[in-house]
Amino acid sequence: MSSPKKEFVPTIDEMMVWTKKIFNQGIRRPGYPADYFIENWVEEQFKTMGLQDITLNPVLVKKWEAYDAKLKIWMVNNPTEVLTIPCFPVPYTKPIYGLEAELSLESKGSPKPGNILVSELNLLKVPVRALKSLSGVDRFYDPKNEFDDLEQTVPFDYKMLNFLEPSLKNEIGGFIGILSGYPWETDKYYVPYDAIEREIPGVYVSRANGKKILKLMDTGTVKANLSYEATISEVTSHNILGCLRGASDEWIVIGTHHDGPWNSAVEDASGMALVLAQAKYWSQISESTRPFNILFLMNCAHMAGAKGAVSFVDQNKEFLEKVVVAIHLEHVARDVKSENGKLIPLDDPTVRWWFVSRILALEEIVEEAITKENLERSILLPPDGFPPGSDKPPTDGSFYHPEGIPFISFLAAPPYLFDPADTLDKIHQESYEPITRAVIRIIDSLKDYTASELRNLVLSKKERHKKRKNELKIKI
Secondary structure, eight states: OOOOOGGGSOOHHHHHHHHHHHHTTOOOOTTSHHHHHHHHHHHHHHHHTTOEEEEEEEEEEEEEEEEEEEEEEEETTEEEEEEEEOOEEOTTBOOEEEEEEEEEEGGGSOOOTTEEEEEEEEOOEEEHHHHHHHHOOOOEEOTTOOTTTOEEEOSOOTTGGGGGOGGGTTTEEEEEEEEEEOSSOOOOOOOOOSOOOBSSOEEEEOHHHHHHHHHHHHHSOEEEEEEEEEEEEEEEEEEEEEEEOOSSSSEEEEEEEOOOSSSOIIIIIIHHHHHHHHHHHHHTSOGGGOSSEEEEEEESOTTTTTHHHHHHHHHOHHHHTTEEEEEEEOOOBEEEEEETTEEEEEEEEOOEEEEEOSOHHHHHHHHHHHHHTTOOSEEEEOSSSSSTTOSSOSSTTTTTGGGTOOEEEEEEOOTTTTSTTOOGGGBOGGGHHHHHHHHHHHHHHTTTOOHHHHHTTOOOHHHHHHHHHHHHHHHO
16 A cells, blocks of 8 residues: 655645635535535636536535524413524424414323424434444454443434324424434534425424423423424536546546535535545646546535435446446544533544445455554444444445445544534544545555456455454454
């Protein structure tokens, strides 16, 4: 595994300039002005770096906007004392005006038909040692021996989606999600982002405001009046592509997404900076010494059902047969702690997840690059089975695995990922250069493989377990 040419690797300062430019444009949801600005800005960067065949491919996506949310609650036996509770509409739910109904607490059983269901939501806390066993992959880099005692808070409460299913339309009139188990005070949670229109109206409220609601519900019957405006419109967004020719007829894809739920530094201005860093590095390497053709890809609409990634894979089946590995890069995240309802950035990175196709040679290449660049808190995860039962990983690169395309998908999952708290101080900028160098090492190490050779090495879970077990025996 050869070392990257140090003089060609973009510096932290360069990557932070790109990141700040992206962040400072404002909310980058699909169809928003900031996202359109960034599409054109990325095109300019690709041109400046000398990329070829730069295109903006149109993709129809659902743009969601909501405003003027109001939630008022009161005791039925004391209707003159009304509490006004700040709230944030659940993305892609229907607008509602003046829904008035009793509140029912989810923990106390089935609500009366038409009631507004109140549920306390908690971010999942995952012991990293459980990730190791769940993954079935015994490759990780933990030089400080933290993983067995480390707990990772991820930005999801998986039960929440159950309350918004269409089958509940005749059972509940609306939904209030109290962000009780969130380690900071917020009501602005941009989930779900699958662009599925839901008929049940719903809002989030913060932990402190949720306590006010629960306190009233403890003393008697409570009613609420819920209103908000919302629109869902079909707009055109764009996947942005640019390429550099190399010494092979085959391809590496290096991609991420350019939209985000808010200004979103980590999600995914940081991923865009990583892709731009690869583009700048390889643009300075001569065509004859680039091991492959490289396609640089900024997908649109990750926050609207990943429509950009779906569109790219669907429209490029023939091209993808020539892809040796697709590499997607997201979330250079800093770990945090909570103090007095606020998030405090820490020195360490959030645990890094590297989803890798079940190819032992590819796993070994990724593991070696991680170790060479001292990317601590890194764990390799399989292409399926996480979350449990999933047939693909929860990443922007997830659409390659079902198509049989070898892939590497890097990301972290900090708790603030879908919140305005995802600000520039949450980027673990010290990781920018080593992650960039690690990806360069990976690409260089793939030069002895063809697309067909690598695909012939894909293993089932059972086959991988057996071969890896034998491999470890030989090493011992």
